[in-house]
Amino acid sequence: xxxxxxxxNINTSKLPKLDAAQNKELFLKMKNGxxxxxxxxxxxxxxxxxxxxxxx
Numbered sequence: 001x002x003x004x005x006x007x008x009n010i011n012t013s014k015l016p017k018l019d020a021a022q023n024k025e026l027f028l029k030m031k032n033g034x035x036x037x038x039x040x041x042x043x044x045x046x047x048x049x050x051x052x053x054x055x056x
Contacts, residue, residue, distance in 0.1 A: 018044045 018026075018041075026044075029037035 022044075023041070026037045026041040030041055
């Protein structure tokens with residue numbers, strides 16, 4: 001499968017992408033102490049992290 005990176009049985013091609021506006025909104029919520037926003041931001045950044053790790 002093209003563009004598929006799988007680490008720890010997580011297929012990153014199925015993770016939702018995060019656009020700039022969503023990223024900013026979640027970051028501001030996280031900065032103000034919203035733990036759910038923090039978890040969502042972390043989970044949605046997995047795709048970028050996994051793709052980077054696969055290229056190293």
